[in-house]
Amino acid sequence: MTPTSQFGRKATLVVSQGEVGLDLSELRFTFRVSQGDVQSPNNARIKIYNLADTTSDKIRKEFSRVTLQAGYESSFGIIFDGTIKQFYKGRENATDKFLEILAAEADIGYNFGVVNASIAAGSSLINRVNAAASAMGVGVGDIAQPTGGVLPRGKVLFGMARDLMRQEAASQVASWTIQDGKVQVTSLTGYRPGEAVVLNSGSGMVGIPEATEEGVRVSCLLNPKLRVGTRFQINQNDINQIIQQNPDAAPIPFNQWTGLQLLASVAQDGFYRLFVVEHEGDTRGQQWNSHLIGLSINQALQQVKPYG
Numbered sequence: 001m002t003p004t005s006q007f008g009r010k011a012t013l014v015v016s017q018g019e020v021g022l023d024l025s026e027l028r029f030t031f032r033v034s035q036g037d038v039q040s041p042n043n044a045r046i047k048i049y050n051l052a053d054t055t056s057d058k059i060r061k062e063f064s065r066v067t068l069q070a071g072y073e074s075s076f077g078i079i080f081d082g083t084i085k086q087f088y089k090g091r092e093n094a095t096d097k098f099l100e101i102l103a104a105e106a107d108i109g110y111n112f113g114v115v116n117a118s119i120a121a122g123s124s125l126i127n128r129v130n131a132a133a134s135a136m137g138v139g140v141g142d143i144a145q146p147t148g149g150v151l152p153r154g155k156v157l158f159g160m161a162r163d164l165m166r167q168e169a170a171s172q173v174a175s176w177t178i179q180d181g182k183v184q185v186t187s188l189t190g191y192r193p194g195e196a197v198v199l200n201s202g203s204g205m206v207g208i209p210e211a212t213e214e215g216v217r218v219s220c221l222l223n224p225k226l227r228v229g230t231r232f233q234i235n236q237n238d239i240n241q242i243i244q245q246n247p248d249a250a251p252i253p254f255n256q257w258t259g260l261q262l263l264a265s266v267a268q269d270g271f272y273r274l275f276v277v278e279h280e281g282d283t284r285g286q287q288w289n290s291h292l293i294g295l296s297i298n299q300a301l302q303q304v305k306p307y308g
Contacts, residue, residue, distance in 0.1 A: 008073035011283055013046065015063040015084070015101075022055075022063065024048055028284040031068060033080045036276045037175050037186070037228050039162065041107040044068065044080040047100040056099045060087050066103050070222055070281055070288075077224035079279045081181065083108060106178045109136030113161035118154060125149045125185075128157065128168055133183045135161035141182030142192045142229070144174045179228050186229040191273045191297065196231035197223060200238065206289060209234055211241040211266050215275060215293040222288045226277050232294060233270045241266050267296035 012025040028049040035042040046066065051059070068080040082105035091097045113136035119127050125146040133140045149171055157164060165183065169176040174187045186192055199205045204221035218234060226232065272294030281288045 009071075009281075009283075009288055010073055010076050011068070011070040011281065013048070013069075014067045015059055016065045016067065017063045020062075022059065024051075027051065028282075030282045030285070030287070031070070031080075031280065033068065033279040034276075035179065035228050035278070037177055037274075039110075039166065039175075039177060041110050041178060042080065042082070042105040044082065044103045044105075045100060046103070047098050049096055049098050051097075051099055056089065059099065060089075066101055069224070070279065071224045072221075075223060075225065078180070079222075079224050081105065106136065106138050106181065109138055110162055110178065113137065115157045115159060115161045115164055117157045119151070119157060121152060121154045123151050123155070125168060125172065128164065129183060129185060131157055132161040132164045132168070136178075136183070138178055139182040141179065141184045143183075143185045144172055144187040144190060146172060175229075177228060184229055191231050192227070192229040194227070194230050196233045196271060197225050198233045200235060205234070205238075209239040211239055215295045216266065216272055217291070217293050219289050219291045222279055222281055222290050224279075226274060226290055226292065228274055228277060230274055231271050231297065232274055232292065234272065236266055236268060236270055239266055265296040271297040273297055 011029075012023070013029055014021045014023050014025070016022070029046055031044060031046045033042070033044045044066070046068065064084050066080070066082065066084055067078065069076060069078050071077060080103070082103045084101055084103050085107070086102040088100040088102070089098070090100075113132075115131055115135045117131045119131065126140075126143055129140055129143060149168070165176045169185055172185065172187065173189070174185050176183060176185045178184070184192065199218060199220050204223060206219045206221065209216055209218035216234070216239060274292060274294050276293040278291045279289075280291070
């Protein structure tokens with residue numbers, strides 16, 4: 001995003017059932033969407049204010065899906081599309097009542113999808129991923145370049161689709177997750193294709209990035225282009241970090257038993273793989289941000305370098 005694009009907030013909120021939907025975009029609502037490079041489904045909490053009782057009842061009885069888009073006029077897109085799991089109805093004060101929606105993305109397929117298929121000899125990783133994705137009712141997105149995994153004989157696949165995906169991802173030294181309604185398989189030392197999102201004071205970065213034990217944490221103005229597994233870029237000098245007195249010494253260990261460094265590495269060229277993103281906003285308030293956690297990437301080796 002350029003500085004001129006950080007104006008004109010835009011958000012839409014639609015609940016639906018099949019082809020029938022109800023647009024709630026003109027009402028005040030707040031949201032927090034959590035997405036991560038983990039196997040469990042993404043989730044969202046959306047709070048809608050001052051609905052008429054008849055509308056609130058209609059939503060609870062007739063709709064099972066929620067789609068949220070957010071961003072700015074020139075950078076706008078879907079940040080959550082999933083199944084409604086629960087409602088929470090109440091009041092914040094004497095005048096403001098709310099209906100809160102708790103939703104998850106593709107959790108039904110994740111929890112109940114069963115593979116029951118036969119694959120022929122010579123099948124590859126993509127064949128097995130396709131079988132698992134089909135059982136979960138989702139599509140197939142970016143798949144890491146497979147290292148082996150071609151079966152010399154046919155095989156019967158039976159069991160939970162998520163278990164099959166765990167096995168296949170582990171065999172490829174990769175992680176798997178469902179993002180944007182599609183299975184994504186990303187090498188633990190790589191990242192998904194696409195242009196890196198550049199974050200600085202002119203493109204929407206908020207506050208000061210910091211190197212922590214979880215990774216490099218940074219916040220920015222809400223940006224729907226930030227996708228789990230892709231890259232973002234921050235100037236190394238913008239990041240708060242601990243510097244050892246002796247640069248030639250071994251990394252500061254987490255403790256004497258693990259030998260792990262306490263803080264995540266900082267990339268010299270500023271490229272990071274996005275592991276966690278949380279979008280939060282208020283259509284009538286100040287909050288309109290994305291919060292990120294990333295691990296450094298060695299661009300020369302095309303590898304993620306978490307620590308050390």
